[in-house]
Amino acid sequence: MIMSFGQYKDKHVGWVIRNDFSYFKWMKRQEMTNRKEFQAMKKYVSILNRIPFQCACYGKCKPKNIATRYSIYSKNPDLHYYCDECDPYSSGANNGKLFIGKTIEELARLSDCNESIKQFTTNKGLKNGMRVQSYDNFFVKHK
Incomplete structure (x- = not known):
């Protein structure tokens, strides 16, 4: 379209x-x-x-599982990806500072989401260019 x-x-x-x-x-x-x-x-x-996301979990699982959700730290557009078994807070984020989601709509609720959505779509298979x-x-x- x-x-x-x-x-x-x-x-x-x-x-x-x-x-x-x-x-x-x-x-x-x-x-x-x-x-x-x-x-x-x-x-x-x-x-x-x-x-499904096309990336491995950033958590501590061995072997690495495929990611099923993302986390985004307050005021930082970079997404980090985790499986359902791993805790996104295990990477050292302060309690209550992470937003954890699975969908574009959840990201879109954040005020400045465009950079994060680019990362999301890339990890779903949409590539730049x-x-x-x-x-x-x-x-x-x-x-």
Whole structure:
């Protein structure tokens, strides 16, 4: 699905999800949720949330498990990935300073989420520099 309006006209919705998710927050505030681009974003986000992370747990498990969730430290956009067995606080974070989640929507609730969402989508398989056809193929493959 290609954006048909605005600053991202002619960009793939997947590209906008990866590079400026806040644009969809703006669309929601503008009551544009019935637009086909917003509906495509919801569908693509649902697909991304179902895809397993493509990285190992940062925790102490041996052998390393595949990550199932992420943590993000207060005021730091870098995501750290953990399996369900490992404690994200085991890396030394102060109690109550970590946000732990599994979905893009949870990240989007944070005020400055774009850099974190780039990391999230990369660890789901969306890569920087993908062409329109690559985005289409990615979302069809994981439908």
